[in-house]
Amino acid sequence: MEPKAIDWDQLHVIIDKHRYQKWGLIPLLQEVQEVFGYIPPASIEPIARAMKMFPTCIQGVITFYAGFSLKPKGRYVIRVCRGTACHVKGGRSILRMMKKELELEEGETSPDYQFTLETVACLGACFLAPTMMVNKNYYGKLTPPKVISILNQYRKPKPTESSSPAKEADDGR
Numbered sequence: 254m255e256p257k258a259i260d261w262d263q264l265h266v267i268i269d270k271h272r273y274q275k276w277g278l279i280p281l282l283q284e285v286q287e288v289f290g291y292i293p294p295a296s297i298e299p300i301a302r303a304m305k306m307f308p309t310c311i312q313g314v315i316t317f318y319a320g321f322s323l324k325p326k327g328r329y330v331i332r333v334c335r336g337t338a339c340h341v342k343g344g345r346s347i348l349r350m351m352k353k354e355l356e357l358e359e360g361e362t363s364p365d366y367q368f369t370l371e372t373v374a375c376l377g378a379c380f381l382a383p384t385m386m387v388n389k390n391y392y393g394k395l396t397p398p399k400v401i402s403i404l405n406q407y408r409k410p411k412p413t414e415s416s417s418p419a420k421e422a423d424d425g426r
């Protein structure tokens with residue numbers, strides 16, 4: 254899968270919706286992130302013009318919030334918790350295993366744009382430690398076999414396999 258191409262018409266529709274509303278910058282960026290999976294660096298200039306702000310301010314906001322990214326991410330963004338509760342329940346070995354399985358380091362995206370691997374300070378579900386998320390889906394009480402089974406739901410099907418329910422549920426990204 255290639256990163257989604259920028260549809261400039263669609264981008265300008267989003268920008269026009271929030272034009273000149275300085276309070277609308279975050280919703281605008283959230284919408285761009287949602288639609289394109291990232292905030293294309295080339296969009297900073299037109300966004301800045303529409304908001305009557307300096308491009309460096311827009312860039313500063315994007316880099317401040319972890320939810321925004323200037324780089325295309327994979328179809329499935331995996332967030333492994335590295336918080337204390339997860340750490341004491343074996344979260345470190347889950348992360349190590351995830352890196353090995355996906356052949357990715359933290360912050361990396363697979364060359365086919367299927368997966369991005371990230372870590373977070375806490376997923377807010379400590380009672381389920383160790384935890385992770387795949388896009389908007391939570392997974393808890395992780396064990397190595399459970400991790401393998403979850404990953405298998407999101408891996409690209411081999412040519413002879415049909416697509417899994419998890420794939421179909423998340424296909425709208």
Ligand code: FES
Pocket residue numbers: 334335336337338339340374375376377378379380382383384
């Ligand atoms: S520490 Fe992992 S969910 Fe809170």
